[in-house]
Amino acid sequence: MIEEIKEFLEELKKSEIFKKFKEKNQLAYNSSISKIQKELQIDYYDPNTDKITSFTKRDNKIISQESEVFRKEKIEIPELKLDKIKITLKAIEDIIAMKYQEIPTKKIFILQQKESPIWNITYLTQSLNILNMKINAETGQIIEEKIESAMNFQKK
16 A cells, blocks of 8 residues: 555645645645545645645545544644555555454554554454554554444444
8 A cells, every 4th residue: 555655645746736735735744644445545734724634536536625633632743754654554454364353344544643653444344343453554563452343332
């Protein structure tokens, strides 16, 4: 997926929509990248506006959407350091497959920066479990993992 990200970033930076965005948001920087199923999304955070602008590609056209930052408390949002990423998505999927006998029906991958770059992976599985893992994208170390039944999330 790293190559896919780099290709999309190159295409994004050449696009008219991104050039106009950067003219208005000169301090904005890449804060996260996510992939839900096959759709790739690149997020830019602007410290001046405290907003995130998400760029995706639909029907061969790059589109953007601005939104509020989703966070519990106002903390600094660090820039994503793509050059530090050593662990590929394929390696992560192999780790998950070795540890769990779950068959995913939906996969969500988020790459974000904390002290180091982190892969935050969520699988919704055929057996209605939700598997979530946070893995250091530099070392491959599992930071956090949990699996629980989606049935635990129903309203009471």
